[in-house]
Amino acid sequence: MRAYIINEHPDWIVPLGKALEASGVPWAEWYTDAGRLALDKEPPEGIWFNRMSASSHTRGHVHAVTHARELVGWLESHGRRVLNGTRALTLEMSKLQQHAALNAAGIATPRTLAVIGGAKEILAGAREAIPAIGTPFILKPNRGGKGLGVRLVSELSQLEAYLASADLSESPDGVWLIQEYIRAAEPCITRCEFVGGEFVYAIRSSTAEGFELCPADGCGTCSTAGAKFSLRHGFDDPILDQLRGFIAGQGLDVCGIEFIEDASGNKFVYDINGTTNYNPAIEADAGQGGATQRLMALMARELAAASERCSVPQP
Ligand SMILES: Nc1ncnc2c1ncn2[C@@H]1O[C@H](COP(=O)(O)OP(=O)(O)O)[C@@H](O)[C@H]1O
Numbered sequence: 319m320r321a322y323i324i325n326e327h328p329d330w331i332v333p334l335g336k337a338l339e340a341s342g343v344p345w346a347e348w349y350t351d352a353g354r355l356a357l358d359k360e361p362p363e364g365i366w367f368n369r370m371s372a373s374s375h376t377r378g379h380v381h382a383v384t385h386a387r388e389l390v391g392w393l394e395s396h397g398r399r400v401l402n403g404t405r406a407l408t409l410e411m412s413k414l415q416q417h418a419a420l421n422a423a424g425i426a427t428p429r430t431l432a433v434i435g436g437a438k439e440i441l442a443g444a445r446e447a448i449p450a451i452g453t454p455f456i457l458k459p460n461r462g463g464k465g466l467g468v469r470l471v472s473e474l475s476q477l478e479a480y481l482a483s484a485d486l487s488e489s490p491d492g493v494w495l496i497q498e499y500i501r502a503a504e505p506c507i508t509r510c511e512f513v514g515g516e517f518v519y520a521i522r523s524s525t526a527e528g529f530e531l532c533p534a535d536g537c538g539t540c541s542t543a544g545a546k547f548s549l550r551h552g553f554d555d556p557i558l559d560q561l562r563g564f565i566a567g568q569g570l571d572v573c574g575i576e577f578i579e580d581a582s583g584n585k586f587v588y589d590i591n592g593t594t595n596y597n598p599a600i601e602a603d604a605g606q607g608g609a610t611q612r613l614m615a616l617m618a619r620e621l622a623a624a625s626e627r628c629s630v631p632q633p
């Protein structure tokens with residue numbers, strides 16, 4: 319019996335695989351951009367950890383999300399334990415779903431209008447949204463990752479010029495968010511990491527150089543920016559209770575949740591990530607009980623529980 323990692327990213331599997339090996343957790347990659355599903359058979363015994371990336375299309379893996387969804391559905395229909403299963407995958411792939419779920423849980427979010435379509439619809443959406451959300455505002459694709467395609471738009475004329483230009487970024491599902499810009503008290507956001515429902519630590523990410531804020535070591539967008547991320551030692555805030563309650567109801571076994579704090583101390587949650595690659599410098603700073611260690615302990619526990627279930631004779 320082993321832990322299968324549902325993965326599409328060639329680099330992300332490497333540090334995770336090393337950590338699993340060091341922890342003695344038997345594992346294998348379940349690659350999601352190509353392959354087969356033997357629907358008439360039982361899935362292998364074991365546990366699965368869904369690490370499907372929202373930015374897979376940028377690596378040419380345009381069907382990987384669909385494949386992951388079908389795979390996870392098949393596994394769950396056979397009662398297999400999938401960490402970050404169907405609900406988490408749905409949230410990962412849609413900022414609209416994140417927004418609706420956060421609002422329903424009473425967690426503050428930036429005011430947002432969803433737009434389905436291209437340049438014409440985005441412009442009409444902006445005209446409709448501006449009286450409520452003001453300017454500048456944020457334009458971003460529904461299925462995001464690494465801050466790709468996230469733009470700060472100062473006014474309607476700037477949006478018109480952008481939409482007319484060739485560099486309109488892609489929204490893989492054709493859905494856009496026109497969102498209230500939260501003016502941060504300091505040029506940074508906070509990202510809270512949770513493993514197995516427990517808060518691990520909060521990271522401060524500087525936004526001074528832009529919106530591409532992937533904390534992974536070696537991630538193309540940020541590998542040179544060592545000081546961009548730092549640990550918020552001793553972070554403790556009522557928002558953690560809200561977030562813990564939220565993730566427990568959403569099947570988010572492992573996640574990183576981002577918020578911005580404005581000058582009045584209000585916190586607005588705007589991004590939920592199920593595929594954090596823990597930054598080695600942050601992990602070293604966190605010391606014992608960092609996110610990687612917690613994740614390894616969770617995987618070992620889940621594997622032992624699956625093994626136990628397997629060994630109990632079925633009535
Ligand atoms: N509503 C907002 N107000 C202010 N800044 C924002 C807002 N939405 C996004 N940003 C900035 O853009 C970055 C990337 O946006 P995000 O929604 O996290 O996309 P991704 O899923 O690609 O990471 C954020 O970390 C933040 O710095």
Ligand SMILES: [Mg+2]
Nearest residue numbers: 464465576589
């Ligand atoms: Mg983000």
